[in-house]
Amino acid sequence: MAKQAPIKHYPLVIGLLALVVAWGIFNVLIDESKNQEQYYQQITQRMHAELDQLDYQLEEVVTTINDPDNFSDYAVPVDYPYFVFQQDSLHYWSDFHFVPKSVQFNEGEWTFIADQGVQYISKGRHLDNGGSIFMVLPIHKFRNIQNNYIQAEFNADVFPNGASAIQITEAGQGLAVNTKEGKYLFSISIGDTVEVKSMPIYYSLFAIVLLAIVLLLYYTYLISRYFVRGQQFDKGLLAMVVGLFVIRGSMLLFDFPSPLVDINVFDPQFYASSDLNHSLGDLFLNELIVLVLVTFVFRYYKNFKWYDKIVKASNT
Secondary structure, eight states: OOOOOOOOOHHHHHHHHHHHHHHHIIIIIHHHTOOHHHHHHHHHHHHHHHHHHHHHHHHHHHHHHSSOSSGGGGOOOOSSOEEEEETTEEEEESOSSSOOSSOOOBBTBOEEEEETTEEEEEEEEEOTTSOEEEEEEESEEOOSOOSSSOOOEEOTTTOTTGGGTEEEEOTTSSEEEEOTTOOEEEEEEEOSSOOOOOHHHHHHHHHHHHHHHHHHHHHHHHHHHHHHHTTOHHHHHHHHHHHHHHHHHHHHHTTOSTTTSOOGGGOTTTOOOSSSOSSHHHHHHHHHHHHHHHHHHHHHGGGOHHHHHHHHHHOO
């Protein structure tokens, strides 16, 4: 048998260097951007953008339901929960996770409301048929599922760091959050150290970590292939198991890629069953690793030393 070429270790070296670079970005560039004033400005900008979008969608819903032909016309696909009242009785709601008991808005004005353990900003209109509608921007965000892994939280579209970074405070305390027109909404208290998410940095960090994972997977493949070509199938399986488990275990430990990119398939809001399956995407990756290992075993099982021993021992 011809002598094999030695294993090329450059994927391992480059992969580890990429992880070092990612660590540097996370602990230097991102750490340097930890600043209360920047975070406050980011919250204000996000709040204004959300309110503009809500205002636009509210008008869209009002136009649709002002003269409905049937009850199904009340269902308008928008991003924010809204509630329709007729003579002070709830007539239609788009989100059943929180149902207000009464009309809660001031005509044409933004109103901050704390009710039943949740906080939201509402804006409403009176309808031509005598009813009324108001749409809400959740502050303490509504969650479709709540379990050990998912709890009600501050709206990440407004507060990038959620409850770990801010608290709603009494009026006159903390920093005031206002509308574009300067109308006071509510006050917040910001933690001593907050992380300002600069998305270009986070996307760069995601790309570097992803590159490192791909290179480490490739290195695992090279080692396994080296042992297989050398007829050392047991070592090839061991190398593959160790490599895949270390890579996947590290991803679970640091919850990659969930904190870096907003991908629904890795959002525990839609699926979370255990510490190994934080999301539907994690479940898929775990099953993919099992499939790779099972495929390797079924392809080469007759060449394993332990299989040969089992066959010979069967006569005994």
